[in-house]
Structure formats: C-alpha cells, structure tokens
Amino acid sequence: MNTVTTPPSSLPAGGPAQAHGPRLAGDLAIWFFILAELLAFGVFFAAYAFARAKNIELFAAEQAALNRNAGALNTVLLLTASYFVVRAVQAAEAQASRQCANWLGGAILTGLGFIVVKLSEYAAAFEHNISLSSSTFHMFYLSLTFFHFMHVILGLVILIAMWNGARQGRYRPGEMNGLETGAAYWHMVDLVWLILFPLVYVIH
Amino acid sequence: MSARMHGTPRGSTILFATLILATVATWGMGSLGVTGTWGVAILAAISFWKGAVVILDFMALRHAPLLWRAITMGWIIVVWALIAIAYIKGLAQ
Numbered sequence: 361m362n363t364v365t366t367p368p369s370s371l372p373a374g375g376p377a378q379a380h381g382p383r384l385a386g387d388l389a390i391w392f393f394i395l396a397e398l399l400a401f402g403v404f405f406a407a408y409a410f411a412r413a414k415n416i417e418l419f420a421a422e423q424a425a426l427n428r429n430a431g432a433l434n435t436v437l438l439l440t441a442s443y444f445v446v447r448a449v450q451a452a453e454a455q456a457s458r459q460c461a462n463w464l465g466g467a468i469l470t471g472l473g474f475i476v477v478k479l480s481e482y483a484a485a486f487e488h489n490i491s492l493s494s495s496t497f498h499m500f501y502l503s504l505t506f507f508h509f510m511h512v513i514l515g516l517v518i519l520i521a522m523w524n525g526a527r528q529g530r531y532r533p534g535e536m537n538g539l540e541t542g543a544a545y546w547h548m549v550d551l552v553w554l555i556l557f558p559l560v561y562v563i564h
Numbered sequence: 565m566s567a568r569m570h571g572t573p574r575g576s577t578i579l580f581a582t583l584i585l586a587t588v589a590t591w592g593m594g595s596l597g598v599t600g601t602w603g604v605a606i607l608a609a610i611s612f613w614k615g616a617v618v619i620l621d622f623m624a625l626r627h628a629p630l631l632w633r634a635i636t637m638g639w640i641i642v643v644w645a646l647i648a649i650a651y652i653k654g655l656a657q
Contacts, residue, residue, distance in 0.1 A: 409650035432591035562594035
C-alpha cells in the first residue's frame with residue numbers, strides 16, 4: 361500500500377506561521393554567524409560608549425564635526441533596502457518571481473546609495489587628514505563605520521546573488537531557504553547601523 | 565487572517581513608514597542639539613524600538629523559537645543597557 365507523502369518542496373514555507381509552528385527564517389548556520397557578528401559589534405559599541413565616558417569633551421567636539429545629515433540619509437537608505445528585501449521575500453511567498461527580483465534590484469540600488477554616501481564621508485574626513493591615529497574618537501569612528509561598511513559590501517554581494525536567483529525563478533513557496541538566509545544577513549547589517557548611527561552621530 | 569511568517573505588504577509598509585518617521589525624529593533631535601538625560605533617553609528608546617522592529621518583523625524572529633527571539637532581543641537590551649550605564653558614568657565625571 362502506497363503512502364502519500366508531501367515533498368518538502370511543496371510545503372508553503374513562509375506561509376501561515378502556525379501551520380508549522382515556530383521556525384527560524386533561513387539556514388541555521390547563518391543565525392550562528394549573525395550571533396557572532398552581533399557579539400562583535402556589541403563589544404565594539406560598549407567599548408565606544410565607555411571610552412566616550414572618559415573623554416566626554418573630546419568626543420563631543422569631534423562628534424559635532426561629523427556629517428549627521430549623511431548619517432541620517434544612510435539610515436533611511438538601509439531601512440529602505442531592508443523594506444525592499446522584506447517585500448522581495450513576500451513576493452516570493454506569493455510566487456511572484458519577477459516582482460521578487462524587482463524588489464531585490466531596488467534593495468541593491470539603495471545599498472549602493474549607502475556606499476556612495478559613506479565614501480563621500482570618508483573622502484571628506486581624509487581631506488581633513490583624519491586617520492585612525494588622529495584621536496580616540498576618530499579611531500572608533502573610522503574602525504566602527506569601516507567594519508560596518510565591509511558588512512554592507514558583503515551584503516550587497518549576497519543581494520546580487522539573490523537577485524540573480526530570483527530572475528531565474530529559484531525562489532517560491534517551499535524553496536525559500538536561500539532567499540531567507542540572505543535576507544536575514546542583510547537585516548543584521550541594517551540592525552547594527554540602527555545602533556551605530558545614534559551612538560556615534562547623535563548622542564552627545 | 566492568519567499570521568504570516570514575513571508579514572503582509574500592507575503591514576510592512578506601515579512599519580517602514582514609522583521607522584522612517586522615527587529616523588527623521590532622531591535626526592531632528594540631533595540637529596536641534598537635544599541633550600540631557602531625558603533627551604538621550606527618548607533617543608535611545610526610539611532607537612531600541614527601531615531595532616526591535618527589525619529583529620521581530622523584518623528578520624521574522626517573531627515566529628522563531630523562543631530561545632532565538634530571547635537571544636536576539638537580549639542582545640539589543642544588553643547593548644543599550646551598557647550604553648546607558650556608560651552615559652550615566654560619563655555624567656558623573
């Protein structure tokens with residue numbers, strides 16, 4: 361007697377949550393990677409905050425020279441890219457591969473916008489001969505933002521791979537793992553910036 | 565309507581709009597030079613909420629096993645707590 365089983369590929373991944381119980385979106389390995397990244401950034405943030413506590417006046421003076429508008433613009437760009445990624449995942453859930461690719465294309469463009477703004481900020485800093493050894497504040501500012509910048513670049517590479525996959529119709533209900541994995545990484549990059557921006561650019 | 569793992573287009577659009585408004589508020593507070601413990605506390609609360617939205621809704625951890633939700637939300641709570649402790653320490657100097 362034959363037993364009818366449902367192949368994994370036909371499961372409505374990302375469908376009604378309660379149909380499957382709680383689950384992590386994407387590959388388990390990416391979540392361990394994300395935890396390691398969050399831990400590293402957390403240590404960095406705490407180190408910045410306690411170094412600032414010992415040099416309040418120095419940090420306030422040099423922080424005032426930062427381009428807060430550029431920082432805010434970059435926050436908007438990263439949030440927009442994250443929103444586009446969410447819409448891409450929702451489009452894949454709805455079996456709309458073309459829309460999924462379009463949303464991912466939008467996320468790539470806004471991510472590139474972040475790179476352009478950040479590079480212009482670095483160019484302005486280097487024009488003023490600011491370097492890692494200029495001061496404790498600039499050491500933190502450059503190393504923290506550049507560490508994050510490298511994550512944005514890796515995130516963009518992942519987004520481009522996902523965009524390519526979406527164009528080939530690779531993502532659909534039951535075949536969401538790759539898309540969800542890349543999306544989780546991108547959102548982590550956004551999440552870290554949401555602390556970095558107020559901490560380094562705003563709180564004084 | 566049942567809860568979906570990655571939310572609905574309408575729901576995420578509303579969340580995105582509020583995140584942008586919160587960012588504009590944070591930027592405005594910085595530009596106006598809002599300082600003092602209460603100003604910083606409001607700023608930190610807004611930023612914490614933004615991070616929680618990304619964790620729970622964008623990363624879809626709202627529908628993840630409790631342990632993963634606790635670890636990620638615990639991370640953001642601990643980070644902001646450390647920032648607050650350092651800020652208070654700085655005030656005392």
